[in-house]
Amino acid sequence: MGDDLNPAQLSTSEQLSGLRLRVRHLTHFAYEGNAWDSYNDVRLCPISDPLQRCEEFNLRVSPDVPINTYHDFFMNRVDHFELSAEHPTLEVESNAIVETRVDPRGPVCYDFPMDGLNDPTVDENYFDFLTESHYVTLEADIWREGIDLFPNGVQDIWKDTVRAALHVNRNFKYETSSTNVSTRISDVLRDRKGVCQDFAHLTLALCRSQGIPARYVSGYFFNADRKPGEIEASHAWIEVFLPHFGWKGIDPTHAREADTRYIKLAVGRDYADIRPINGTYRGKGTRRMTVEAEIRLVNPPPGAGV
Amino acid sequence: MLLKDYETGDFFDEMFTADGNVRPHYRRVAEEFGDITREEYRNKQAAVELSFMRGGVTFTVYNDSQGTERIFPFDCVPRVIPVEEWEVLEKGLIQRITALNLFLHDIYHEQKILKDKVIPAHYVLSAKHFRREFMNFSVPKNIYAHICGTDLIRDKGGSYLVLEDNLRCPSGASYMLENRSALKRAFPDIFSAGVRPVEGYPQALLKGMQHVAPANFAGDDHPNVVLLTPGVYNSAYFEHAFLARQMGIPIVEGRDLVVRDFKVYMRTTAGLVRVDVIYRRIDDDFIDPSVFRPDSILGVPGLVNAARAGNVCLANSIGTGVADDKVMYYFVPKIIKYYLGEDPILNNVDTFLASEASDKSYILDNLAKLVVKSANEAGGYGMLMGPWAAQEEIEEFRKNIIANPRNFIAQPPISLSRHPTWCEEGFEGRHIDLRPYILYGEKITVTPGGLTRVALRKGSLVVNSSQGGGSKDTWVLHNKA
Numbered sequence: 148m149g150d151d152l153n154p155a156q157l158s159t160s161e162q163l164s165g166l167r168l169r170v171r172h173l174t175h176f177a178y179e180g181n182a183w184d185s186y187n188d189v190r191l192c193p194i195s196d197p198l199q200r201c202e203e204f205n206l207r208v209s210p211d212v213p214i215n216t217y218h219d220f221f222m223n224r225v226d227h228f229e230l231s232a233e234h235p236t237l238e239v240e241s242n243a244i245v246e247t248r249v250d251p252r253g254p255v256c257y258d259f260p261m262d263g264l265n266d267p268t269v270d271e272n273y274f275d276f277l278t279e280s281h282y283v284t285l286e287a288d289i290w291r292e293g294i295d296l297f298p299n300g301v302q303d304i305w306k307d308t309v310r311a312a313l314h315v316n317r318n319f320k321y322e323t324s325s326t327n328v329s330t331r332i333s334d335v336l337r338d339r340k341g342v343c344q345d346f347a348h349l350t351l352a353l354c355r356s357q358g359i360p361a362r363y364v365s366g367y368f369f370n371a372d373r374k375p376g377e378i379e380a381s382h383a384w385i386e387v388f389l390p391h392f393g394w395k396g397i398d399p400t401h402a403r404e405a406d407t408r409y410i411k412l413a414v415g416r417d418y419a420d421i422r423p424i425n426g427t428y429r430g431k432g433t434r435r436m437t438v439e440a441e442i443r444l445v446n447p448p449p450g451a452g453v
Numbered sequence: 454m455l456l457k458d459y460e461t462g463d464f465f466d467e468m469f470t471a472d473g474n475v476r477p478h479y480r481r482v483a484e485e486f487g488d489i490t491r492e493e494y495r496n497k498q499a500a501v502e503l504s505f506m507r508g509g510v511t512f513t514v515y516n517d518s519q520g521t522e523r524i525f526p527f528d529c530v531p532r533v534i535p536v537e538e539w540e541v542l543e544k545g546l547i548q549r550i551t552a553l554n555l556f557l558h559d560i561y562h563e564q565k566i567l568k569d570k571v572i573p574a575h576y577v578l579s580a581k582h583f584r585r586e587f588m589n590f591s592v593p594k595n596i597y598a599h600i601c602g603t604d605l606i607r608d609k610g611g612s613y614l615v616l617e618d619n620l621r622c623p624s625g626a627s628y629m630l631e632n633r634s635a636l637k638r639a640f641p642d643i644f645s646a647g648v649r650p651v652e653g654y655p656q657a658l659l660k661g662m663q664h665v666a667p668a669n670f671a672g673d674d675h676p677n678v679v680l681l682t683p684g685v686y687n688s689a690y691f692e693h694a695f696l697a698r699q700m701g702i703p704i705v706e707g708r709d710l711v712v713r714d715f716k717v718y719m720r721t722t723a724g725l726v727r728v729d730v731i732y733r734r735i736d737d738d739f740i741d742p743s744v745f746r747p748d749s750i751l752g753v754p755g756l757v758n759a760a761r762a763g764n765v766c767l768a769n770s771i772g773t774g775v776a777d778d779k780v781m782y783y784f785v786p787k788i789i790k791y792y793l794g795e796d797p798i799l800n801n802v803d804t805f806l807a808s809e810a811s812d813k814s815y816i817l818d819n820l821a822k823l824v825v826k827s828a829n830e831a832g833g834y835g836m837l838m839g840p841w842a843a844q845e846e847i848e849e850f851r852k853n854i855i856a857n858p859r860n861f862i863a864q865p866p867i868s869l870s871r872h873p874t875w876c877e878e879g880f881e882g883r884h885i886d887l888r889p890y891i892l893y894g895e896k897i898t899v900t901p902g903g904l905t906r907v908a909l910r911k912g913s914l915v916v917n918s919s920q921g922g923g924s925k926d927t928w929v930l931h932n933k934a
Contacts, residue, residue, distance in 0.1 A: 186712070186743040186755040215715055215762055220585030227758045231713050267570070274575040420585075427743045427754050 152317070154309040158403040165248040166407050168369055171441040172381075173240045174424055179431045181233040187426030190365070190413040191241040192224040197251055199411060203244040210234055223413035223421060230428075239424055244445065247407040255395060259304035261358065263390035273360035273388045280416035283351045283363075288336050293356040301357045305395065308361065308387040311353040312399040315346050321400060328418070344418055346399040347383040351417065360388040363417045364396060369408040369442045379440045381423060386414065410442070455879050456487050462882055465611045465870040467532060478535040478930055481646035486530055486873075486880075494529070494875060497639045501527055504638065510631050511691055525628055526923030528874045529639060532885065532905040533646075539901065539929045542605070542613060545799035546889060547897045548789060550601050553618065553776050554893065555792040557597040561587055561772060571791050572784050576808075579859055580781060581829040582621070582774025584737060586744050590761055592770045593665040599768035600658065601891040602626075602904075605799070607870035614802050614867065616886065617782060620773040622734050625904045626654060626890050627692035628924055630699070632904075636926040647931040649901035654890065655699035661894030662700075662730045665766045671727030679719060680704045681733040683751045693734050707735070712755030715762035730766045731756075737771050779828045779862045780806060802867055807858040816854065816863040820847050823863040825854070838914065840866055869914055872925070874907055884908045886916050887927065901929035 172191060176182075193201040206214060206226050215227045230237065263269070279285045296314055301307045320340040328344070332352055335345045347363055354361035368382040384398035384405055394414075396405025413421035461469050468479045475483040486494075505511075505524040534542070559566050560577055561584075567574040577583055602623030604616040633651050637644060659678065666676030682693040684706050697704035703719065710728065711718050718725035733740060739749040741757040759765045775781060783804045786797045805812040805823075816823060820839050827835035837850045854861045871882035889903035905925040906916035916922040 184711070184754060186758070188743075213714065215758060217761055218589055220588040227761075229712060229715070229755050229758075231711070270568075270574075272564075272567075272574055272578070274578045278579065427747060 152310045152313045154306045157309050167246050169443045169445045170243045173439045175437045176237040177435045179433045182428040182430035183233045185230040185428035189226040193245045194411045199247045205242045207240045209238040259389050269390045276360040276362045281419035282348050282417040289352045293353050315350050315399045316402040343383045343400040347385050350399040366412045367410045467872045478533050485643045501635045528925050531926040533928045543899045552789040552792045556788045580775045580778040584772035587772040593766045597770040598773050602888045605887045609868050620776045624689040627695040629904045632926040648928045651902045654900045659700040661892045664894045666729040670729040676729035678702045678730045681731050683735050707751045707753045710753045715759045717759050717765045802864045805863045807854050807861040824866050825863045828860050902927040
């Protein structure tokens, strides 16, 4: 394995303090003719966990309809709504304030040998993130890529996940609009290019083909150095399961650990489990979708400690 | 060969003891069929078949070019279960369904059985019918499997064993009812033996459905219950229509239902009518395209969320198929022990899991002696009968087992009990099983009897209707013989 994949090259925690961020995410659908009998699941509410806290969340649907909330298998919040009347457009807008925190577990400075996964005290529920899923198919070409990357097998869960992420980052070209939501992993492997979603799926497949449990994360990345007019959008990265440590985020698109600039919306086996907006409707097959996302720093609430 | 020349062979025979005597609970049946002539029997048989055909008591065989609608072959000699045997079966089935219901609640909530490592978590998570979408879903009265059909067989010594559980959409109850009425028409006299009735099944089923309706149900006096069918091309459509008629409830297809404000309505000529309970005969995969298979045109978009909101109850519940997985079957004795602290009253057939290393090598070394089953197939499909299989078939399974061990289990072949059955020239022994129907409503009840399926081909052990099986009326006697 070449030195260019040395795990030490991963950028770690450039961002050393927590942030308070405001998110506005607007999705607009314009149908050809009208749509009706539309049933939708929305996963846009930021997760609250030791690394981030969702202070505020508002979901607006237009036309205005009641919303039914529940938690799915992976404990993501889902907002479900239905629109039975005919409507020419549909707008879903979420507004949230999220406080992100520095990982209280500190940096990953332990060894994680593979046999740690067999420890009887480790929760076996990571099994879901070891097997094939809708987008993360484990076919011969991905095994080949994985075996070439790890000719001697996995030595350390964390370091080798980092290698897999760096491998994807270095050897695949990030190209906007080069793929779409239905792109298969074998196409990405062949064309050697994709977007953050493909990078995440590919890294997941490399990990899972080697027996490393890893899951898909959908969310946002706060880009402090954003130039005016630069597009902001949803982002995707992965988390790897480290026994007795927990899930740890790593972003193959930027070759870096997920730090306080990352806002988590949902976790699942892959994109298919946690599409931000997922549903069916009756009407013509063509519709136009536009998305605006905006992530901004906000001041701490008045009276809050440092 | 008439009954007096009948040979039991080297099998457990339901009617005759090994030395050729009629078992006491078959006395009345033996009197009736003991001196029947070939001509008499054939006349009765022809009358029964004609009435089935006219009544449309048929089923569909998929992938068969010779017409798909056929009658379910019926044999006139009833299968009789003495009351003392039945009482044990009843207790055993109630125990089993109670435990499976607790298991379903647990794995869709706290998952204690996985945390306590009684069942390795990966077996549940990899089960084809484990529905992640259903997690933390509360079902009315905590009942998951309202209707269950459990397949039982008897081994060489006559002990009853559980072969599989059917907790999704078990079918066949209509044949249990039709068989009874056919036999009553053809041989009215033999019912003097004192046979417990099965005719209460549809009303018991309806009461069970009404029991799980939302407290503020929409119907006037009773909750509105409907039967949801995939449509006329489904192999069990006759049964759907039959049961709906018997219960006096509407039969609907997916397109007849619509969800508004998380409530389910039926389109009628008088406008939309609220629905409280759906006896659904559509598999999970097809029931709601907005949650499961988006290409399904059979289902009702929004239905799952209406159920989640507590405005409608689905029977059986979503996600019960995980308990049908043949790998989960292996764990049922442990499930009973874990939730009830009891030993199982009815035993499983010895089972090997191909995904356990030691079992796998045993299975691969002994393929020619074992019965191998796919974990999630039903109806006798995806099965290898080792001792009777061709070499190529065995090698095919060997490849599949190595490729995907999670998907296979193996069992020693059980020499099913036999029953005198009419075959062309007279009575011969044929292998049978038994599917009793268990209803979980206010309490758990088992309809006395069930569907006895018989493998009509000589020597065959496969009783499935899709594989050349027939059926018999099944009696449970009132009194001790």
